[in-house]
Amino acid sequence: MTTATVATPMPAFDNGHAGLANQVRSEWTKLRSVRSTWICLVIVFVAGIGLSALVSNVEAGQWSHLGLADRASFDPVRFSQTGSFLSQFVVGVLGALIITSEYATGSIRTTLAVMSKRPTVLAAKLLVIGGVVAVVAEVTAFASFFVGQAVLLAHGAKVLPAGSSILTQVRSATIPYVSLSDGGALRAVFLSGIYLLLLSLLACATGFVLRHTAGAIAAFVGVILVLPLIVSVLPSSVAQSFEKYLPSNLGLAMTLVTTRKTDFAGVLFTPWTAVGLLLVYTVAAVVLAGWLLVHRDA
Amino acid sequence: MITADRLAKSYGSTRAVNDLTFAVRAGVVTGFLGPNGSGKSTTMRMVMGLDHPDSGTVTIGGKRFADLRWPLREVGALLEAKAIHPGRSAYNHLLALAQTNSIPRTRVDEVLGLVGLESVARRKAGKFSLGMSQRLGIASALLGDPGVLLFDEPINGLDPEGILWVRNLLKSLAAEGRTIFVSSHLMSEMALTATDLVVIGRGQLIADTTVADFISSNTVATVLVRTPGADRLADSLRSAGATVRGREDGALLVTGLDAAHIGDLALEAGVALHELSPVQASLEEVFMDLTSDMVDYHGQSPLEVGA
Numbered sequence: 001m002t003t004a005t006v007a008t009p010m011p012a013f014d015n016g017h018a019g020l021a022n023q024v025r026s027e028w029t030k031l032r033s034v035r036s037t038w039i040c041l042v043i044v045f046v047a048g049i050g051l052s053a054l055v056s057n058v059e060a061g062q063w064s065h066l067g068l069a070d071r072a073s074f075d076p077v078r079f080s081q082t083g084s085f086l087s088q089f090v091v092g093v094l095g096a097l098i099i100t101s102e103y104a105t106g107s108i109r110t111t112l113a114v115m116s117k118r119p120t121v122l123a124a125k126l127l128v129i130g131g132v133v134a135v136v137a138e139v140t141a142f143a144s145f146f147v148g149q150a151v152l153l154a155h156g157a158k159v160l161p162a163g164s165s166i167l168t169q170v171r172s173a174t175i176p177y178v179s180l181s182d183g184g185a186l187r188a189v190f191l192s193g194i195y196l197l198l199l200s201l202l203a204c205a206t207g208f209v210l211r212h213t214a215g216a217i218a219a220f221v222g223v224i225l226v227l228p229l230i231v232s233v234l235p236s237s238v239a240q241s242f243e244k245y246l247p248s249n250l251g252l253a254m255t256l257v258t259t260r261k262t263d264f265a266g267v268l269f270t271p272w273t274a275v276g277l278l279l280v281y282t283v284a285a286v287v288l289a290g291w292l293l294v295h296r297d298a
Numbered sequence: 299m300i301t302a303d304r305l306a307k308s309y310g311s312t313r314a315v316n317d318l319t320f321a322v323r324a325g326v327v328t329g330f331l332g333p334n335g336s337g338k339s340t341t342m343r344m345v346m347g348l349d350h351p352d353s354g355t356v357t358i359g360g361k362r363f364a365d366l367r368w369p370l371r372e373v374g375a376l377l378e379a380k381a382i383h384p385g386r387s388a389y390n391h392l393l394a395l396a397q398t399n400s401i402p403r404t405r406v407d408e409v410l411g412l413v414g415l416e417s418v419a420r421r422k423a424g425k426f427s428l429g430m431s432q433r434l435g436i437a438s439a440l441l442g443d444p445g446v447l448l449f450d451e452p453i454n455g456l457d458p459e460g461i462l463w464v465r466n467l468l469k470s471l472a473a474e475g476r477t478i479f480v481s482s483h484l485m486s487e488m489a490l491t492a493t494d495l496v497v498i499g500r501g502q503l504i505a506d507t508t509v510a511d512f513i514s515s516n517t518v519a520t521v522l523v524r525t526p527g528a529d530r531l532a533d534s535l536r537s538a539g540a541t542v543r544g545r546e547d548g549a550l551l552v553t554g555l556d557a558a559h560i561g562d563l564a565l566e567a568g569v570a571l572h573e574l575s576p577v578q579a580s581l582e583e584v585f586m587d588l589t590s591d592m593v594d595y596h597g598q599s600p601l602e603v604g605a
Contacts, residue, residue, distance in 0.1 A: 033386045105383050113346045115398050298343070
């Protein structure tokens with residue numbers, strides 16, 4: 001075996017060039033062929049459904065003991081999406097790892113030595129990680145919603161009349177639950193998945209910038225978890241003008257059923273504004289990642 | 299064909315490559331020699347578009363890497379054998395590479411067979427020995443059947459059978475008309491494999507020539523002489539214009555006269571000759587001579603350490 005002569009006929013060589021479709025296929029092969037991907041995705045799904053069932057069950061059991069204020073903030077949609085608190089970190093790790101694992105092993109140099117257009121590599125990774133997280137996060141969000149409502153129903157919950165105010169909920173003798181068609185529930189559940197999608201893209205861009213697994217994950221956790229703590233100890237006048245811009249609070253704003261909630265009024269952005277802002281953060285991080293990828297040595 | 303024109307690259311204050319100009323032609327194996335840290339890997343990364351030169355250009359078949367439309371089908375490279383995700387199988391590693399350049403799946407099986415890894419293709423690459431990783435790296439370089447191939451220290455970690463295999467593979471790839479550029483710090487290996495040589499030290503070009511010319515132009519013809527009348531012969535050789543050095547074992551090393559002349563002079567002086575042989579300097583010795591002042595990291599012998 002001393003010859004490399006090709007038996008396999010190669011496709012036409014003079015036409016076209018290695019492009020985004022090629023790179024997306026390659027990135028999908030890479031993503032699906034390591035075990036950590038599947039572990040992360042299973043955690044997102046199981047945590048979503050499991051925490052929805054658990055929290056809905058606990059909250060339903062306490063309804064009869066709740067005071068008026070707690071009844072007012074009783075949000076069946078939010079209980080069902082509790083898992084996203086954990087999942088935001090899982091998709092963050094997944095988004096960062098898709099690129100930082102290549103820097104850790106040095107295989108980024110193999111990747112860039114077979115694709116002469118570097119932005120194509122960034123775009124393909126964002127498309128693949130975004131596509132996978134979007135599907136899993138949306139399936140999880142809706143499944144968690146239905147599981148959560150089913151648990152409340154099992155506790156004898158009744159659906160509130162359409163268009164009912166927060167007062168109706170407070171005065172109601174029975175546990176409330178919501179259907180998807182109920183004021184903003186569909187939007188809240190859908191945006192719960194979109195929040196995870198945007199976070200995975202943000203983490204991936206962070207990974208391209210920092211090129212280091214531990215660094216990227218630390219930065220990501222810092223922004224989601226630690227930054228709110230820092231802001232919370234600022235003088236309240238300063239904190240109030242900052243905190244609604246935090247990614248974690250944008251996530252909260254995206255998943256609130258605003259027609260029935262009053263305690264966050266004025267503090268948070270409206271759901272679609274929150275989506276827009278988080279998208280701006282993500283695009284800014286992606287642009288920085290792309291510029292650095294093109295201009296730095298691999 | 300690889301052409302480097304006045305390449306220069308610094309990392310911080312360290313000048314890795316300086317004003318490097320050379321050409322690698324198709325059809326022969328070209329060895330890329332230099333001590334550790336001399337800039338070989340940096341140069342190869344610049345050929346592959348991974349590091350950006352501070353100044354100068356390097357092209358593959360006349361095109362910069364960034365302008366290649368199907369990079370894997372025009373240039374294949376083995377740069378770091380262990381640069382593979384440890385949890386991914388050899389097959390999937392190659393498949394992902396093939397997909398970037400529209401290379402059919404059947405070619406993946408083909409190159410796995412070519413390097414002898416088909417039986418471990420589904421095993422995680424993290425469990426591979428260095429030798430197996432080198433073979434996988436060679437497989438990935440061959441995936442696109444490219445006309446230009448770069449190998450950075452390809453025989454590291456290979457057993458003797460593997461070294462022989464790589465040597466033959468490189469030669470046969472070159473015989474097919476490809477451009478083969480192989481770096482090594484092992485001169486003896488290059489003497490057996492390469493036809494052309496690019497030699498660098500501290501990032502600067504020392505020679506861009508053939509192996510044969512490199513040796514002949516950098517060595518002074520030396521003749522080894524053994525004789526019981528060493529002193530007498532040395533005197534007459536010196537008066538004939540030769541330079542004579544005595545070796546510890548009593549033999550003489552003579553430069554400046556060829557063997558025939560030395561034999562004639564011995565006859566005139568009435569001295570018996572026990573041995574008269576021209577000494578062929580090895581590539582190793584020539585290289586050590588040329589680069590001894592260009593090695594960044596000198597080892598010490600145990601005696602020096604104590605002193």
